[in-house]
Amino acid sequence: MSASQIQVRVLLSIVIALCLGGVLIVIDGHNPLAAYAALLNESFLDYWGLSNTLVKASPMLLAGLAVILPLRAGVFNIGGEGQIYMGGLFGAVVALNIPDTPGVLGLIAIFGAAAVGGGLWAAFPAYLRAYKGTNEVIVTLLMNFVAIHIVSYAVSGPLMAEGAPYPYSEEIADQFKLPILMPRSDAHLGILIGVLAAVLLYFWIRSTPSGFRLDLVGRNARAATYAGVNAKRNIMMSMIVGGALAGLAGAIEVAGLKYRLFHLFSDGYGYDGIVVAFLAALNPIVAPVAAFFLAGLSAGAGTMQRSIGVEGSVVEAIEGIIVICVAAALVVRKPTADSGWLKRLLPQRNKNAGGV
Amino acid sequence: MFGFDAALISDVLASSVRLGTPIAFAALGGVFAERSGTYNVALEGGMLSGALGAASGVFITGSVFAGLICGLICGMLTGLLLGGLVIKLRVNQLVAGLAVNILVAGLTAFGARLVFGDMAGGARVEGFSTMEIPGLSSLPVIGSAFFMQDPLFYLLVVVGGLSWWWLFRSNAGLDFRAVGENPRAADVAGVRVFRMKYVALAISGALAALGGMHLVLSQVYVFTEGMSAGKGFIALAAIILGRWSPAGAIAAALLFGFFDAVQFKLQFSNPDVPYQLFLILPYVASLAALIFLVGKTRAPASVGTAYIREQR
Numbered sequence: 001m002s003a004s005q006i007q008v009r010v011l012l013s014i015v016i017a018l019c020l021g022g023v024l025i026v027i028d029g030h031n032p033l034a035a036y037a038a039l040l041n042e043s044f045l046d047y048w049g050l051s052n053t054l055v056k057a058s059p060m061l062l063a064g065l066a067v068i069l070p071l072r073a074g075v076f077n078i079g080g081e082g083q084i085y086m087g088g089l090f091g092a093v094v095a096l097n098i099p100d101t102p103g104v105l106g107l108i109a110i111f112g113a114a115a116v117g118g119g120l121w122a123a124f125p126a127y128l129r130a131y132k133g134t135n136e137v138i139v140t141l142l143m144n145f146v147a148i149h150i151v152s153y154a155v156s157g158p159l160m161a162e163g164a165p166y167p168y169s170e171e172i173a174d175q176f177k178l179p180i181l182m183p184r185s186d187a188h189l190g191i192l193i194g195v196l197a198a199v200l201l202y203f204w205i206r207s208t209p210s211g212f213r214l215d216l217v218g219r220n221a222r223a224a225t226y227a228g229v230n231a232k233r234n235i236m237m238s239m240i241v242g243g244a245l246a247g248l249a250g251a252i253e254v255a256g257l258k259y260r261l262f263h264l265f266s267d268g269y270g271y272d273g274i275v276v277a278f279l280a281a282l283n284p285i286v287a288p289v290a291a292f293f294l295a296g297l298s299a300g301a302g303t304m305q306r307s308i309g310v311e312g313s314v315v316e317a318i319e320g321i322i323v324i325c326v327a328a329a330l331v332v333r334k335p336t337a338d339s340g341w342l343k344r345l346l347p348q349r350n351k352n353a354g355g356v
Numbered sequence: 357m358f359g360f361d362a363a364l365i366s367d368v369l370a371s372s373v374r375l376g377t378p379i380a381f382a383a384l385g386g387v388f389a390e391r392s393g394t395y396n397v398a399l400e401g402g403m404l405s406g407a408l409g410a411a412s413g414v415f416i417t418g419s420v421f422a423g424l425i426c427g428l429i430c431g432m433l434t435g436l437l438l439g440g441l442v443i444k445l446r447v448n449q450l451v452a453g454l455a456v457n458i459l460v461a462g463l464t465a466f467g468a469r470l471v472f473g474d475m476a477g478g479a480r481v482e483g484f485s486t487m488e489i490p491g492l493s494s495l496p497v498i499g500s501a502f503f504m505q506d507p508l509f510y511l512l513v514v515v516g517g518l519s520w521w522w523l524f525r526s527n528a529g530l531d532f533r534a535v536g537e538n539p540r541a542a543d544v545a546g547v548r549v550f551r552m553k554y555v556a557l558a559i560s561g562a563l564a565a566l567g568g569m570h571l572v573l574s575q576v577y578v579f580t581e582g583m584s585a586g587k588g589f590i591a592l593a594a595i596i597l598g599r600w601s602p603a604g605a606i607a608a609a610l611l612f613g614f615f616d617a618v619q620f621k622l623q624f625s626n627p628d629v630p631y632q633l634f635l636i637l638p639y640v641a642s643l644a645a646l647i648f649l650v651g652k653t654r655a656p657a658s659v660g661t662a663y664i665r666e667q668r
Binding site: 024027028076078128132134135137138139141142143145146149150152153156157271274275278311313314315316317318319320321323324327328331 | 448452454455457460593635636
């Protein structure tokens, strides 16, 4: 499939998913058109709504890239959530220990530490997958729970702010707080960091030999090995860089939004990243658009509930429908001789035009 | 810590079995799926849908049996949805499973609001109570652990036994395992491969749902959003640890239940140690099991791949 064909399929499947979601909104007793209009208006067109969307889009984007890169090398990183937590933890620990460092220098240290934290957390499942053949999906998933509990321990123990009513750390120094992009709102610099990372990844995979090797491993690890590419090393690298990106998302949440490390500070952004990755059809340059869309949807869950009265959980279900539709759309094959009803609906061209 | 205190051991064993039962049902479901060649990452979703199905069934009709049927149907639908995605459309099995999980998480949260209204999260439902097996329940130490449980645990034992017999001692089970090992050979031998795969996922979803139902009908008597809380994923580890056999998977799941029970006990007896250390125990145990059993186990050969009949 060509890139434009993929984008058309994804857009079409999003439309189908929104229609199916509309059925849920009707079941909930509301007008889906009014609900979607409110969503569009309040998440993307309204100043405060837009800032809210951008705040959610930054971690989602980085978490999405953390899924895309390893998946381009053929590995599933479901551990974005845990890597975000470890990134936030490492970043916060550094930030709290160097309160007198000048802003830019300190921020580099904080984000560097966050990348190391996320990268290390991803290196373990990557090693097991590459060298021991352990299923990375289960390992990364299980490690998410471990990371959340580690942060929970940190903020209710050694890092806990004095006199805090519930588990959170001290506030980071003022010069480490990320600049605000939209005056008087929460929208911070994080989204630009994410977009920059997306662009860099895009050109890395597209235009450099090492990116090409990585992609080759994902397409056919055996062929890549035959061509002299070290598949194991590429799997390790893709996971570690992916984990580092998710770690940055953790630091962004700490330095951009909350200014402290909180218990449960990431609201499932790691899992949203999986959705972003599929919406973007694994193309890093499309990931910002996908993250922006998903963030708007998620930010709109609240506004839809307030202005129209639609259940917030409907939006969660719609997200699931979108992933299913997009995943299905990307692999649905052109009709072949024996493909029942599809044959009558779609024009038949090439008998052996395969999927994927 | 604690010495050989019979009452305490019996107590921990009893709660191990209780906490392990949901994981065991899901793991058993996973064995069926993987033996037929499909990774069922949607076990988590199967559990949640079963939990909501059971809770709403009981809530609406007032009958626990109706709740059980409702939950089973919801679980099967989850399994068949996954089947449609991975067997018919050949979506990557892991992607499809995760997508089903996301969908089910949202749909069940939404469904709970529809059924329970403002009471969502607080609507108590009838459930099963403990059923004593006369005679055996008075055995020392293991009596209360294995013979004073709720009916669903006994169902687990029965279903586990039947599964073993069916998979390894019946002709249909041989066909079934052949589908998971080499679908092409099975197809050539006249086995209806695609139907087998769908049936496997329907069974798998129903079993995972039973796990979710155990949470609602035997443990907390209420449905809450996301109540499966990762148990479906631990079940995936239990399958590997149990080497794709029904008895092994159930035993592994009960082992995780044991870690969970010990975690509770230790948490109470050691207030000085950070409780998070104990909370991660079941996950770390799962991870350790995965890591140390690597190389000694073999998954069914075709698991993870779609069977494409018209391909060489």
